[in-house]
Amino acid sequence: MTVLAALYSDLHHLGLIQKGVEPAAQPLAGGVSSDIWKVELAAGPIVFKRALAKLKVAQDWQAPVERSRFEIRWLRTVAQILPDAVPNLIAADEERGIFAVAYLDPLKYLLWKQQLLNGYVQPATAAEVGRRLAIIHAATASNLAMSSLFPSDAIFHEIRLAPYLEAAALCHPDLSDALLQLVAITARTKRALVHGDVSPKNILIGSNGPVFLDAECAWYGDPAFDLAFCLNHLLLKCLVCPAEKGLLLDSFFALAGSYLHGVNWELPAELEARAAHLLPGLMLARVDGKSPVEYITESGAKHSVRRVARQFLAAPAAMLGLIVEEWRRELR
Numbered sequence: 001m002t003v004l005a006a007l008y009s010d011l012h013h014l015g016l017i018q019k020g021v022e023p024a025a026q027p028l029a030g031g032v033s034s035d036i037w038k039v040e041l042a043a044g045p046i047v048f049k050r051a052l053a054k055l056k057v058a059q060d061w062q063a064p065v066e067r068s069r070f071e072i073r074w075l076r077t078v079a080q081i082l083p084d085a086v087p088n089l090i091a092a093d094e095e096r097g098i099f100a101v102a103y104l105d106p107l108k109y110l111l112w113k114q115q116l117l118n119g120y121v122q123p124a125t126a127a128e129v130g131r132r133l134a135i136i137h138a139a140t141a142s143n144l145a146m147s148s149l150f151p152s153d154a155i156f157h158e159i160r161l162a163p164y165l166e167a168a169a170l171c172h173p174d175l176s177d178a179l180l181q182l183v184a185i186t187a188r189t190k191r192a193l194v195h196g197d198v199s200p201k202n203i204l205i206g207s208n209g210p211v212f213l214d215a216e217c218a219w220y221g222d223p224a225f226d227l228a229f230c231l232n233h234l235l236l237k238c239l240v241c242p243a244e245k246g247l248l249l250d251s252f253f254a255l256a257g258s259y260l261h262g263v264n265w266e267l268p269a270e271l272e273a274r275a276a277h278l279l280p281g282l283m284l285a286r287v288d289g290k291s292p293v294e295y296i297t298e299s300g301a302k303h304s305v306r307r308v309a310r311q312f313l314a315a316p317a318a319m320l321g322l323i324v325e326e327w328r329r330e331l332r
């Protein structure tokens, strides 16, 4: 079957087109873990997504396709909590691992990553990302029924903890114990519904605020992971946008501050400490893990990440601000 025939077959299965109808469709750029299409239905454009078993990255990276089911469930859950923060789910089949959401027009929505790389850095945007993330975590915290909807511990380990923290441990044997302990603590901390890939490339900014995409790593676990994961991107972007360093670090504090303000299911200081322990691990993982960021290529930049990350893995800080201070010194 050609790729288009497979797409039409899935769209028909979802009840979105009649047999024999072949709407215009174009693959969307940017995705590495899915087949993702924009399809022009008579009722308007949609996005169709099907998870791939093998990711389109340089290193061999298999990922269980059942993760689609958790992305669908995450979309449904968050639509009940903050409908503005997700694209509207139009149709889904958890068994087949396929779904369709509303297409968000690029004239009205820009990827946050693109905004940041264009030098358009607004701390208020980061603050709203943090605020929304905390609302999602608060609404799902300490909820046994919710946790049973997301039995994705093994998948989360396979596509997050192993390729990031465990892969970094292999490159840094002297820090292996610290990194593997971080994996163990994260894996056993089961507190709220985690998105798992809160990266600026998975957030669209529209007039109604940030919209979260790509929840295929959804997991009922440690919400500190989402916070640290997103903050890590803001730190690393300083290397590619040095002129915006001040605003990026302001964005870091804006996001962390508004997020921690919304933490009502546990002591914010405890969550902050877990995020501050994870952050250097995730920093190191984006240089020496299985999914290095594409924009850190210079050895000097890699050295900076390694130096600061290694320092805080060896002697963890409980406060995020201490890591930022050191990062600021490193980049001076």
Ligand SMILES: Nc1ncnc2c1ncn2[C@@H]1O[C@H](COP(=O)(O)OP(=O)(O)O)[C@@H](O)[C@H]1O
Pocket (backbone or CB within 6 Å): 028, 029, 030, 031, 032, 033, 034, 035, 036, 047, 049, 087, 101, 102, 103, 104, 105, 111, 201, 202, 213, 214, 215, 216
């Ligand atoms: N609903 C949507 N409307 C507009 N663009 C979208 C939508 N969903 C995804 N995209 C675009 O497609 C890209 C890939 O989608 P994503 O869900 O992140 O897939 P992947 O898992 O492959 O990264 C996004 O970064 C975004 O640019």
Ligand SMILES: [Mg+2]
Pocket (backbone or CB within 6 Å): 030, 031, 032, 201, 202, 214
């Ligand atoms: Mg994505």
